[in-house]
Amino acid sequence: MAEDQKTAQVPIQRHGVIGNMRALALVADTGSIDYMCWPEFDSPSLFAALLDTPAAGMFEVAPRLPDARRLQIYLPGSNVLQTRWLSRDAVVEVTDFMPVVADAGLPPLLVRRVTVVQGHARIRMRCRVRHDYSRADTRARLADGCVLFSAPDQIDVSLSASVPLLLQEHTAIADFDLGAGEHAQFVFGHARDARVNPGRVEELLKQTLAFWRQWLRKSNYRGRWRESVERSALVLKLLTSREHGGILAAGTFGLPELAGGERNWDYRYCWIRDASFTVYAFMRLGFSDEANAFMRWVRARVSACSEDPSPLRIVYSIAGQKHLPEAQLDHLAGHLASRPVRIGNQAYEQKQLDIYGELLDAVYLANKYGEAISHEGWENCQRVVDRLCEQWQESDVGIWEMRGAPQHFLHSRLMCWVALDRAIRLAYKRSLPAPFERWDRARQAIHHDIWTHFWDDEAGHFVQRLGSREVDAAMLLMPLFRFVGATDPRWIATLRVIERDLVRDGMVYRYRTREGTDGLVGDEGAFTACSFWYVECLARAGELDKAHLEFEQLLRYANPLGLYAEEFDRNGRHLGNTPQALSHLALISAATFLDRKLSGDSSFWQP
Structure with missing residues (x-):
């Protein structure tokens, strides 16, 4: 984490927000989720790099394209966020959302999908969980291909992925290559719920987009803005x-x-x-x-x-x-x-x-x-x-x-x-x-x-x-x-x-x-x-x-x-x-x- 400790905070205005009406997260245009309280809006934070350094918790998914232009956009009519990197050699996008599911009582999930649209890119993933506003001693271990994060008197959370995960100083890491049309998926949430299944991730994305768009269609505003x-x-x-x-x-x-x-x-x-x-x-x-x-x-x-x-x-x-x-x-x-x-x-x-x-x-x-x-x-x-x-x-x-x-x-x-x-x-x-x-x-x-x-x-x-x-x-x-x-x-x-x-x-x-x-x-x-x-x-x-x-x-x-x-x-x-x-x-x-x-x-x- 020595390299991460030096990372500068991303300004407030360079963040998008995702959520499911129970919890929310801020996603920086660098591809890092550096703020999230979970499982409720007012629960203690798991990621708090926005208020400190990455050592206080962050979840980064980003390509190694140092000269790329970065853009963020919401998929039309929704709270599904897409962060894009455009460089001479590749175009990469990370899609972030919290699924809106029928059972509102289920703990929130955080889903991240990285896709190489054109070219070829090396992708870097770092997930460091720090329970209880970074006050708890959070430990990470590999279990059944997932990384389980636990701390005394806190709810266990886990990260699963469609690519192999490793551990480094209680941080989940992955470095991997993707070519044009290829993608990788990450699911973060309650230890019993966070399992990557490509078909399930696509279905959750469709359901979530449909929810936001159907809701927005009720709006009667047709004015200039x-x-x-x-x-x-x-x-x-x-x-x-x-x-x-x-x-x-x-x-x-x-x-x-x-x-x-x-x-x-x-x-x-x-x-x-x-x-x-x-x-x-x-x-x-x-x-x-x-x-x-x-x-x-x-x-x-x-x-x-x-x-x-x-x-x-x-x-x-x-x-x-x-x-x-x-x-x-x-x-x-x-x-x-x-x-x-x-x-x-x-x-x-x-x-x-x-x-x-x-x-x-x-x-x-x-x-x-x-x-x-x-x-x-x-x-x-x-x-x-x-x-x-x-x-x-x-x-x-x-x-x-x-x-x-x-x-x-x-x-x-x-x-x-x-x-x-x-x-x-x-x-x-x-x-x-x-x-x-x-x-x-x-x-x-x-x-x-x-x-x-x-x-x-x-x-x-x-x-x-x-x-x-x-x-x-x-x-x-x-x-x-x-x-x-x-x-x-x-x-x-x-x-x-x-x-x-x-x-x-x-x-x-x-x-x-x-x-x-x-x-x-x-x-x-x-x-x-x-x-x-x-x-x-x-x-x-x-x-x-x-x-x-x-x-x-x-x-x-x-x-x-x-x-x-x-x-x-x-x-x-x-x-x-x-x-x-x-x-x-x-x-x-x-x-x-x-x-x-x-x-x-x-x-x-x-x-």
Whole structure:
């Protein structure tokens, strides 16, 4: 492994993602899988080279063609990834996928097939497993032609291949030659399931392609940016739990928001905040089953909250666990030397009042376009809204999960208003019982509070929080959630200040990071989702040419596969966890609205 130890980390944006809605893996354009948690999204990692060196786990399949051009592409309409090497002497492709099989309870398999399309090539394979975030002492041994990887108190995994495998320092290796039209196959997974059978591998590939393509055909989007929207939809489906219906915030943990910085979080969990964005995006594209499944996941959390004296949490595990204690993996060097590498997320203990607005907006949307709320569900919602009537004036840490002192944030007030507004609307629409007078009184009080205390006459714009004149990108949601008209002069004045202070070449920063104001040290990148919110705000304000240009610029910041991480650095390179659900949700919303506006279609699908 001495040679591998020196290998440089591959940048975040040079990765594709594969998965089966239970686990996922990142595949670098070098042919190396250098990130995978298994057998669940939030299980400990087996491959973590992206956060350290290859010694922390990796699975490489690549030709020895040092001068080849490398490309990655998804097989059309799918999450099956192909990495290609094009040189003067050979063309080689590696096809990677996780089979989607009828029995969702089976542990995920990882299938890799290398094919020489033209010429002749020497192929190198290296598979080093490191259980438990590279903390376990993983040992490898040959057994029945396979390599078995085991560690104390960990699940055994194995690698089988259609070519002979050898062992070197507990790493499975193979070096072999292939000519034109020849291929080799590798299957990795649970020790009892991972066996190479050429016919079986081909059948799994056909089944998996058919699954993704049949699912994507449900999309009703036919606009200008179909390729980007459909890739975003496929990403969201990939991040959605087939078993539970929840959707991950992102597929990874510990990737930095700034090279060398400390803002390195674990996003392999499900945030209540993403509820309305998820339901809107899936419903807007015609994926009602996914929207309804996600709402069932959300309702289960609300139901549990009603039976428990503890408040609704902002984040849960995909299976609904509410305790996500944070820990640091100090033995990992971090991506781009960014430490600490964190797992778990202490945000589960935070108070963020905005989640009630996203929750009730999602309930409202689901009732309007999906499954009607049950009697029990409405009773739970009433308890949530009644509690909010008593809490909306309290301080919190806000949407950006500040780790400094609680503040009175405009966005939190806004979303408290949204919660009450949507609850009242839903009750009237469905003739549901509700304390209308009390709720409306609270709704009007919040409305008055925002216009009175968060509008600064002297500065001439809305402000992020009480006692400040700064703005933040969460304020872009004010017209998107219909609190203020998109062309209201006060809102336009605020938008101009956001542009001045937070926008750079279409990339929008969440807020000005000042030492200590958010409880953290250092800076961060521009936030991808906020950048798409900005586009939609421009379009809703009637600034179509500007919105169109900014949107096209943002599309250029995607990686070659159309994927987005959480943030961009100043040069447009990706930062933070990836792929990020909120980034792709915001893209879908901006693309659908802008496309219809540019087409002159006034019959908008409205939340």
